[in-house]
Amino acid sequence: MSIFVTREEIEAIDPLLWKVLPLQIRERLPRSLTASPLNTTVLRRAFTMLRPFLERLFQRLGYEEGEPWPQWKLLAAFYLIQEEVGPATLFKVGRQIYATMPWPPSVRSVTDAVMGLDPAFRAAHHDAPDALIGAWRVVEAVPGRMVIESSTLYPCHLEEGTITGVCDGFSNERPRAALLMNRRPKRDGGRVTSFEVVYNPRTDRDRDTPHQTAPTSIDGPCRSQSRESAL
Incomplete structure (x- = not known):
């Protein structure tokens, strides 16, 4: 079978x-x-x-x-x-997943949250292998900017909401999410969708406490950006 x-x-x-x-x-x-x-x-x-x-x-x-x-x-x-x-x-629906969830004590910044997307995804799918379920992969992480790729089987619009929900929980860092068009996203027939999160990096002393909050200024699907890949 x-x-x-x-x-x-x-x-x-x-x-x-x-x-x-x-x-x-x-x-x-x-x-x-x-x-x-x-x-x-x-x-x-x-x-x-x-x-x-x-x-x-x-x-x-x-x-x-x-x-x-x-x-x-x-x-x-x-x-x-x-x-x-x-x-x-x-x-x-995607935004609801992370905007209203309780965050672990170890997650104190938008960087922590974005880095935690893949472990959370794997836990929700009982640690299934990437070959079957896909993954969230951080491909760039510098102060103030992260790029993460999703190769899961889930729809792009759901995952745009997910990224925005993460940003909602850390509004003190003023994070903004964008769909990157340097490669064909899943909605256009591709197998990987790339997202960028830009934010104001904070010191350890100033690190955010995640909170349930009203949505950020992003109230619809992430704005698309056409960029050349820096990878």
Whole structure:
């Protein structure tokens, strides 16, 4: 049996789902991986105004309450949200993930938080290998600027929201997030999306205490920037 979910299995859940999934991930959905049921809580928090839609979506995908998600079905949920409700809603869901979560005591700056994205992602997916689930990789980190690449199977708009939610928690450093266009992002058929976070670096004495806060000035998908790669 293949380690990836087949087209027949995907269309058995929903005949329209195959067409909704991006070409570059349709045949890369791992069969055996699971994701934390915490994702259900995050979705419900973000969908307070669209709860009936969300509950129908859970039923449509055969989600069992309180159980881990088959990871491919969670991915399908996000792509169906993007298709049927729109990318702005998906951005909101991503932002909710980190803007309202309690941060570990060791995370005291936006640098700590960005560096912690990959460990948090891995923990939520039970340390699945990169080859199956992808990763968040910091490719540049200098005072005041970080570049991080996502090779996960999740939609770009969701991850733009995730990066913005990280920035929300450290507003004292005035972080700003941007989607970089030095390589083709996942939304345009690529397999890796690059993000830049620029901020005002702080000394250890001034390091932020992460907080739940109102959104920063970024209230939609990250602004795109066309830049040559410095790597």
